[in-house]
Amino acid sequence: AAALEELKQRACESVDLNAARLGALSRDIWSRPELAYAEHQAHDTLTRFFSGEDLPGAAWAVQPRYKLGTAFRADWGTAAPQCPLRIAFLCEYDALPGLGHACGHNLIAEVGAGAALALKAALETLAEPTPVQVTVLGTPAEEQGGGKIDLIKAGAFDGLDVVFMAHPSQENAAYLPDVAEHDVTVKYYGKASHAAAYPWEGVNALDAAVLAYNNLSVLRQQMKPSWRVHGVIKNGGVKPNIIPSYTELEFYLRAPSMKELSVLTEKVENCFKSAALATGCKVEIKGGENDYYNVLPNKSLQQVYKENGKKLGIEFISEDAILNGLSGSTDFGNVTFVVPGLHPYFYIGSDALNHTEQYTEAAGSQTAQFYALRTAKALAMTALDVIFKPGLLEEVRKDFTEMKLKEEGQINP
Numbered sequence: 001a002a003a004l005e006e007l008k009q010r011a012c013e014s015v016d017l018n019a020a021r022l023g024a025l026s027r028d029i030w031s032r033p034e035l036a037y038a039e040h041q042a043h044d045t046l047t048r049f050f051s052g053e054d055l056p057g058a059a060w061a062v063q064p065r066y067k068l069g070t071a072f073r074a075d076w077g078t079a080a081p082q083c084p085l086r087i088a089f090l091c092e093y094d095a096l097p098g099l100g101h102a103c104g105h106n107l108i109a110e111v112g113a114g115a116a117l118a119l120k121a122a123l124e125t126l127a128e129p130t131p132v133q134v135t136v137l138g139t140p141a142e143e144q145g146g147g148k149i150d151l152i153k154a155g156a157f158d159g160l161d162v163v164f165m166a167h168p169s170q171e172n173a174a175y176l177p178d179v180a181e182h183d184v185t186v187k188y189y190g191k192a193s194h195a196a197a198y199p200w201e202g203v204n205a206l207d208a209a210v211l212a213y214n215n216l217s218v219l220r221q222q223m224k225p226s227w228r229v230h231g232v233i234k235n236g237g238v239k240p241n242i243i244p245s246y247t248e249l250e251f252y253l254r255a256p257s258m259k260e261l262s263v264l265t266e267k268v269e270n271c272f273k274s275a276a277l278a279t280g281c282k283v284e285i286k287g288g289e290n291d292y293y294n295v296l297p298n299k300s301l302q303q304v305y306k307e308n309g310k311k312l313g314i315e316f317i318s319e320d321a322i323l324n325g326l327s328g329s330t331d332f333g334n335v336t337f338v339v340p341g342l343h344p345y346f347y348i349g350s351d352a353l354n355h356t357e358q359y360t361e362a363a364g365s366q367t368a369q370f371y372a373l374r375t376a377k378a379l380a381m382t383a384l385d386v387i388f389k390p391g392l393l394e395e396v397r398k399d400f401t402e403m404k405l406k407e408e409g410q411i412n413p
């Protein structure tokens, strides 16, 4: 146990030692925001970072453009004969249209990189090499598309044992119940006609869009408080004197589990279809390619993360606040269905809300550095517990299997 505490100490020292280069990495990504699947500069910055000869210790094996154009992978492993335990840290680095890094994904990349360097540094102090592989996965397109889901499908998570990342927020929480999400695009096809001379010759696609919107508004009274339906009319017609022949809506649907999400999806699709029937339009409903799953909790990982965090002075919100906490959706949810994972949230020294200009500013500030580096330490310490604390890995796997079994019957293939 004393040896484990010693290793955690080494990990924390590594984060402090690398503080300047981690801050520069974060700042670099922050100052050149790129959208989902187009994070080329961030990809290059991160792969250059892990290829850097000035990094302490042995070199990382870096794979640029790993299975996706802007994904990457970096591995380091002690040369041990046995099948190693594989620990991975995830880096996100996509930004938001018009807002830059308003979700602070530059800090996610920094925390993932910092924690990976720290875990490696701690393991490198061991006289006897432990069979552990440390992996950094660069996972693009979290805000849109779901890069992690693409990477799961491509096998990037195969063989990993435990996966870590941390997301900036307004508070510190080892877990928040991120919900499942399904996106739909709805297209109504009608028939154009002169709106004054021969309106009866037309089939009004705008009427269908408006009825659909109103159907959803009526549905809301019977929706569970935890469900979310939100959308926009992307195309509402061309000119007032033409009966609109084409309209398009985009909606996001969210619910706490995949089972509830499929119930909600059916109700919402009926709203879209009935609007088509009422107006005589044709409707086309197209679901997004990647559904985001809800994030499964892992009590053992969360517990250990909290213990480590508290030692570093992190103050966590209460369990009640977690249960009542509202949250978004993340493609990390899908990850928690294939490998045990931890996705804590961390305060960055600002009360600004994610996806605002104020948060962009906070995510690039010097103030945020203290909190990001502290989070990197807590993640590395937790990974060390998973490796060395007797029985913990088995507990983590048990939690994963139990939660998954509980949810599995709920997923529509």
Ligand SMILES: [Zn+2]
Pocket (backbone or CB within 6 Å): 103, 143, 354, 355
């Ligand atoms: Zn976001």
Ligand SMILES: [Zn+2]
Pocket (backbone or CB within 6 Å): 103, 104, 105, 142, 167
């Ligand atoms: Zn985010």
